[in-house]
Amino acid sequence: MIRLNQYKFKEEYTYYMLQALKIGDKESFRKDFLDLHPMDQTTFFMELDDDRRFKIYSFLIPNEFGEIFSELDPLMQKKCILELDRQYAIEMLNELPPDDATDFFGLLSHKEADFYLERMEKDEADDIKQLLTYKKGSVGSLMTTDVVTVAEADSVADVLERLQHSEFDAETIYYLYVTDAKERLLGVISLRELIISAPECRMEEIMNSRIISVSANTNQTEVLQIIRKYGLLAVPVVTKEYALLGIVTFDDVLFYM
Structure with a gap:
């Protein structure tokens, strides 16, 4: 390039x-x-x-x-x-x-x-x-719904192969999100963690279940504070039932501040 x-x-x-x-x-x-x-x-x-x-x-x-x-x-x-x-x-x-x-x-x-x-x-x-x-100014108005989701039982090898063959439709891949059959968020895996894990490991074994998330109505200032505090590149946006709606990335938040 x-x-x-x-x-x-x-x-x-x-x-x-x-x-x-x-x-x-x-x-x-x-x-x-x-x-x-x-x-x-x-x-x-x-x-x-x-x-x-x-x-x-x-x-x-x-x-x-x-x-x-x-x-x-x-x-x-x-x-x-x-x-x-x-x-x-x-x-x-x-x-x-x-x-x-x-x-x-x-x-x-x-x-x-x-x-x-x-x-x-x-x-x-x-x-x-x-x-x-x-509402304009909320996380919901900034988030993208193009998110990489995987299942608990998926292996590292399977997920890497799918990533290599571009089977995931996502604008940006910072993290992978583990969801259940009802699309509820169960855990988060960084791309780094995926790469260094053994091929046979399952997502449930390497995911971080202590999830930092926001609702769609969270304002931009608040999510920016969360991103800075925890050093995140993206934050998942969830419903009250913890269904994954999308993600908001640090660059999107900074652009509109």
């Missing part, structure tokens, strides 16, 4: 990407552009005029553009969504992490939001609808 601010020939690198856009050289553009760090992709995109932005849409598949879309400011997101082909936009929104998608839907009118939610995949739309019900 290339970071343009560390790249010796930044102006030359940018020039060739612009040339590839101008002449419609999709293959060359994709090769150079997708090698960039996501933040540099976003910066490059933000500096383009209307015609070149439309070229970007045609050169990238929806989930690739979604990486850029998540980093855009709200006004630019609204501009882009109007420029995108409707089906392309729907596919992109399906691929966004639920918390990022929810932030965007919070910008839309009820009519606009309903248009996309009715056409998105049901599971993705349901997650967003649920997140939109939480």
